[in-house]
Amino acid sequence: MPPSKLYIKTKALERLLKEEDYYKKELQDQQKLVNTLKDDKSVDPYELKKHIEVLQDTERLFPSLYQKxxxxxxxxxxxxxxxxKDSGVSSVQNESSESAPNTNTEAPTANGHGSLSPIDKVEIETLQPLIDELLQKATLAVKNFNSLH
Amino acid sequence: MPPSKLYIKTKALERLLKEEDYYKKELQDQQKLVNTLKDDKSVDPYELKKHIEVLQDTERLFPSLYQKxxxxxxxxxxxxxxxxKDSGVSSVQNESSESAPNTNTEAPTANGHGSLSPIDKVEIETLQPLIDELLQKATLAVKNFNSLH
Known part of the structure; x- marks a missing residue:
């Protein structure tokens, strides 16, 4: 069985946020090295230039990463x-949703996802803590980046 | 004491090769996901497009990485x-190379590194296995990349 849409969407966001961690760490390390080299008068200008280029290569990753x-x-x-909407289960808060009524009878929205099966309800409850964490982290990351650029 | 030039140069190459490992793994994972999505007829074209863009963002990292x-x-x-040249110690072969003659008598290159102190000799012997491994890996990586592009 292929992975569910929800699983793919969750893991895709998780992966991008892991990339962000990795790139930020890289940027930090390289910035530190460039600072060390700048302070050392015996360092070749060529070598410093090359390390600044590595730093810039890393910096260039961020705009498209945050857009994604x-x-x-x-x-x-x-x-x-x-x-x-489909299930009447709140997707943002965690719920012991046995008592959650299904009050929503609207048609599916236009982007082609149909009603979700009971399996998805179990899945969403399992993934919910991770999803909450990722959405929070993503919101903060994008906000921080936009406020600096 | 600031880190030595040799240490910085070695660690810089090591770091770039670690980045290469990371990016290659990312590329592979994302390619696999794109293939899975392509095979699944129920996947939104928009979603597939977004995942192909993530793949392309990763692919774009490689030319400047291999150049570096x-x-x-x-x-x-x-x-x-x-x-x-300065020390008479073979720098490319490992030290079991007592029988390896130092045949390199070329003039110093123009980039301004002076004679190395005895401390550097100890350091180079410590770093030699890592350096050999990194140079070999880097040569292969660049060769593979160039043969494909």
């Missing part, structure tokens, strides 16, 4: 909204 | 050549 994080976050949020 | 790996490799090799 934002897009994948919005896509996951939209999918969860649909789910909560 | 090549530059840092050549810089480290040149530095080692100078060291072997």
């Amino acid at each position: 994080i934002d897009e994948f976050k919005v896509d996951l949020e939209n999918y969860l909204k649909e789910f909560s | 790996i090549d530059e840092f490799k050549v810089d480290l090799e040149n530095y080692l050549k100078e060291f072997s």
Whole structure:
């Protein structure tokens, strides 16, 4: 069986946020090295230049990374909204949802996701803590990046 | 005491090769996901498109990465050549090379590294296995990349 849409969307966002961690660490290490080299008068200008280029290569990764994080976050949020409409289960808060009534009888939204099966309800409850964490982290990451650029 | 030039050059190449490992793994994972999505007829074209864009973002990292790996490799090799000239110690082969003659008598290169102190000799012997491994890996990586592009 192929992985579910929800699983793919969640893991995609998780992966981008792991990339962000990795790139940020890289940037930090390289910035530190460049600072050390700048302070050392015996360092070749050529060598310093090359290390600054490595730093710039890393810096260049961020705009498209944050754009992707934002897009994948919005896509996951939209999918969860649909789910909560289809099932009556709140997708943002955790719930012992046995008593949650299914009050929503709207038609599916236009982007082609149909009603979700009971399997998805179990899945969303399992993934919910991870999803909450990822959405929060993604929102903060994009906000921080936009406020600096 | 600031880190030595040799240490910085070695660690810089090591770091780029670790980045290469990370990016290659990312590329592989993302390619696999894109293939899975392509095979699944129920996947939104929008979602597939977004995942192909993530793949392309990763692919775009490689040309400048391999260029940097090549530059840092050549810089480290040149530095080692100078060291072997200054000290009479073979820098490319391991130290069981007592019988290996030092045949390199070329003039120093133009990039301004002076004679190395006895401390550097100890350091180079410590770093030699790592350096050999990195130079070999870098040579292979650049060669593979160039043969494909």
